[in-house]
Amino acid sequence: MKRFIIALTFLFALGAAQVSDPLLGRAKVSFSPIPESPPAIPGNAITPAKVSLGKMLYFDPRLSASQLLSCNSCHNLGLAGVDIQQTSTGHGWQKGPRNAPTVLNSAYNVAQFWDGRAADLMEQAKGPIQAGVEMNNTPERVVATLASMPQYVERFSAAFPDESEPLSFDNVARAIEAFEATLITPESDFDLYLAGDSDALTAVQKSGLKVFMDKGCVACHQGVNVGGQGYFPFGVVQRPAGSIRPEADKGRYQVTRTPSDEYVFRSPPLRNVALTYPYFHSGAVWSLEEAVTVMGSTQLGIQLDPQEASEIAAFLTALTGRQPVVDYPVLPPSTADTPKPELDVTAPAG
Amino acid sequence: MKRFIIALTFLFALGAAQVSDPLLGRAKVSFSPIPESPPAIPGNAITPAKVSLGKMLYFDPRLSASQLLSCNSCHNLGLAGVDIQQTSTGHGWQKGPRNAPTVLNSAYNVAQFWDGRAADLMEQAKGPIQAGVEMNNTPERVVATLASMPQYVERFSAAFPDESEPLSFDNVARAIEAFEATLITPESDFDLYLAGDSDALTAVQKSGLKVFMDKGCVACHQGVNVGGQGYFPFGVVQRPAGSIRPEADKGRYQVTRTPSDEYVFRSPPLRNVALTYPYFHSGAVWSLEEAVTVMGSTQLGIQLDPQEASEIAAFLTALTGRQPVVDYPVLPPSTADTPKPELDVTAPAG
Numbered sequence: 121m122k123r124f125i126i127a128l129t130f131l132f133a134l135g136a137a138q139v140s141d142p143l144l145g146r147a148k149v150s151f152s153p154i155p156e157s158p159p160a161i162p163g164n165a166i167t168p169a170k171v172s173l174g175k176m177l178y179f180d181p182r183l184s185a186s187q188l189l190s191c192n193s194c195h196n197l198g199l200a201g202v203d204i205q206q207t208s209t210g211h212g213w214q215k216g217p218r219n220a221p222t223v224l225n226s227a228y229n230v231a232q233f234w235d236g237r238a239a240d241l242m243e244q245a246k247g248p249i250q251a252g253v254e255m256n257n258t259p260e261r262v263v264a265t266l267a268s269m270p271q272y273v274e275r276f277s278a279a280f281p282d283e284s285e286p287l288s289f290d291n292v293a294r295a296i297e298a299f300e301a302t303l304i305t306p307e308s309d310f311d312l313y314l315a316g317d318s319d320a321l322t323a324v325q326k327s328g329l330k331v332f333m334d335k336g337c338v339a340c341h342q343g344v345n346v347g348g349q350g351y352f353p354f355g356v357v358q359r360p361a362g363s364i365r366p367e368a369d370k371g372r373y374q375v376t377r378t379p380s381d382e383y384v385f386r387s388p389p390l391r392n393v394a395l396t397y398p399y400f401h402s403g404a405v406w407s408l409e410e411a412v413t414v415m416g417s418t419q420l421g422i423q424l425d426p427q428e429a430s431e432i433a434a435f436l437t438a439l440t441g442r443q444p445v446v447d448y449p450v451l452p453p454s455t456a457d458t459p460k461p462e463l464d465v466t467a468p469a470g
Numbered sequence: 471m472k473r474f475i476i477a478l479t480f481l482f483a484l485g486a487a488q489v490s491d492p493l494l495g496r497a498k499v500s501f502s503p504i505p506e507s508p509p510a511i512p513g514n515a516i517t518p519a520k521v522s523l524g525k526m527l528y529f530d531p532r533l534s535a536s537q538l539l540s541c542n543s544c545h546n547l548g549l550a551g552v553d554i555q556q557t558s559t560g561h562g563w564q565k566g567p568r569n570a571p572t573v574l575n576s577a578y579n580v581a582q583f584w585d586g587r588a589a590d591l592m593e594q595a596k597g598p599i600q601a602g603v604e605m606n607n608t609p610e611r612v613v614a615t616l617a618s619m620p621q622y623v624e625r626f627s628a629a630f631p632d633e634s635e636p637l638s639f640d641n642v643a644r645a646i647e648a649f650e651a652t653l654i655t656p657e658s659d660f661d662l663y664l665a666g667d668s669d670a671l672t673a674v675q676k677s678g679l680k681v682f683m684d685k686g687c688v689a690c691h692q693g694v695n696v697g698g699q700g701y702f703p704f705g706v707v708q709r710p711a712g713s714i715r716p717e718a719d720k721g722r723y724q725v726t727r728t729p730s731d732e733y734v735f736r737s738p739p740l741r742n743v744a745l746t747y748p749y750f751h752s753g754a755v756w757s758l759e760e761a762v763t764v765m766g767s768t769q770l771g772i773q774l775d776p777q778e779a780s781e782i783a784a785f786l787t788a789l790t791g792r793q794p795v796v797d798y799p800v801l802p803p804s805t806a807d808t809p810k811p812e813l814d815v816t817a818p819a820g
Contacts, residue, residue, distance in 0.1 A: 179548055188543070197800075198526075209538055449548055463565070
């Protein structure tokens with residue numbers, strides 16, 4: 121009976137909070153919190169053996185031809201899963217074409233890369249490893265590298281116990297995907313707010329949330345990841361400056377070859393956006409307020425005043441969640457059979 | 471009384487082990503184990519606040535002009551504190567002149583760098599940050615970068631509480647030194663052996679230890695770090711091949727300008743040497759057996775037969791200790807005042 125009364129009181133208090141905070145009621149329609157545990161990945165069960173192997177691979181520079189670059193080079197877990205560079209730098213100090221999206225909470229995105237060309241994280245992981253301006257490696261060389269180290273061979277067998285060929289390029293990507301799925305950032309102030317703690321947001325952040333919903337930002341940035349769910353033209357209403365949307369990068373058109381996909385991009389997820397500067401696929405804008413203002417004009421055709429932009433930016437800082445902390449993995453030693461680092465920029469890997 | 475008998479029995483057993491293993495008696499004269507706790511650093515007390523700050527700095531790529539390279543890039547804690555490259559690659563993909571020595575147990579070395587040009591780890595830490603082919607930064611820019619982040623300002627105040635100017639380039643180096651001093655690798659099989667466990671080495675490793683001492687390797691490689699204590703010509707008896715000892719790099723001569731220091735180097739510490747391939751200041755040799763054979767001919771004027779070289783190599787693998795495991799640090803976010811990444815190779819940093 122006592123429990124029942126406590127439960128009733130709790131429900132009443134919760135109801136009262138929602139009644140007294142209609143903003144929260146609206147927010148709950150559009151957003152949902154990051155769960156405390158990683159999402160399930162269809163076809164790739166997240167097991168401790170796989171996650172532990174995936175973490176080693178994520179940090180192992182021997183996945184790159186030079187043996188200098190790892191997944192963590194551009195998706196640095198000390199820096200919210202990005203490289204805080206305009207666009208990424210890879211093999212031979214070559215500059216890549218786009219800003220590195222964060223790995224944090226990336227399992228919640230509808231697809232991967234700015235143009236969604238990878239259906240999931242497994243497919244994504246294979247891209248940078250092979251890209252000439254990134255890790256410049258080949259699947260054959262990656263498998264040969266890992267197969268040369270008995271510790272890796274054992275760990276692949278443990279992670280993929282029912283397979284006749286546990287050490288494959290696909291399983292490299294599967295293990296990385298399993299590890300990446302664990303890289304979630306729950307417990308942001310916004311998540312506490314969504315859970316009913318009306319005081320988790322400041323008054324300014326609440327104003328920002330209201331403007332964010334009133335002006336229509338929420339149309340592309342909603343759901344658990346506050347974005348990352350759909351594809352939209354960058355420049356719905358007004359064409360962005362050439363420095364922000366370079367002419368040559370036609371976005372999703374390069375994937376679908378459909379004219380209506382010109383300059384279409386996956387809406388970026390805004391979780392931890394205060395940490396994932398600089399902004400846009402071009403990385404051309406360093407200030408969150410400026411990015412918000414650009415979005416207002418290009419996507420919504422409105423001129424946000426500085427106070428509105430600043431309130432929205434304040435709301436966006438509430439999307440910073442608890443950053444994952446991982447043990448830096450001790451990696452297996454190379455052997456006489458391990459391919460040597462290949463730093464040459466002109467020579468093809470292999 | 472019971473305790474006394476146990477103690478007596480223990481001492482007797484210990485004595486018996488040493489009597490039955492004269493090799494151990496000889497080894498104890500030349501070597502000592504890595505202690506379980508970090509060494510004291512004169513003038514730089516190792517405090518938790520300093521170590522924690524030093525770890526952040528060690529992993530923070532914003533210590534480099536490009537904001538892409540950290541201490542950990544060339545002294546990777548997942549790879550025994552080295553980069554497993556012939557010579558290191560830095561700013562602009564430039565190749566440095568020498569192989570990166572390991573940071574592990576480096577506090578036990580008489581001085582730092584291959585030529586001993588830095589008296590201690592504090593002085594060492596300042597070198598790569600400023601080297602044009604490494605991190606290409608300036609002390610002013612490093613301090614401005616860190617001072618732009620309130621979290622770093624707080625942490626410097628906590629780590630250097632009695633100072634009027636806690637955030638200085640000297641203190642950057644002091645904090646890194648304090649962290650690096652904790653990177654020790656106790657509990658190698660050889661250390662267990664030195665502690666009296668005669669079975670900690672295999673028969674082949676014991677043969678290797680004996681050859682190591684009989685042939686004279688121990689003259690340059692002794693003490694707690696099995697080397698790292700003195701300076702010796704590379705090529706005492708016979709000049710090494712030009713690929714292994716390039717003519718242009720005259721070693722310690724470049725520091726002292728003393729003709730007798732031509733091609734003189736600090737004897738490398740051999741702790742974890744099985745993991746710190748490739749070998750020599752040139753990084754020209756990838757196999758431990760081959761490195762051992764080269765040492766025999768150039769330093770001792772003897773031709774080790776393949777079995778001897780292989781036994782010594784087996785002994786050297788017993789120098790692999792417990793690798794330090796650290797939490798990968800979550801770094802403070804940049805602010806509007808943080809200098810932007812400077813990737814240009816020709817432009818001076820600053």
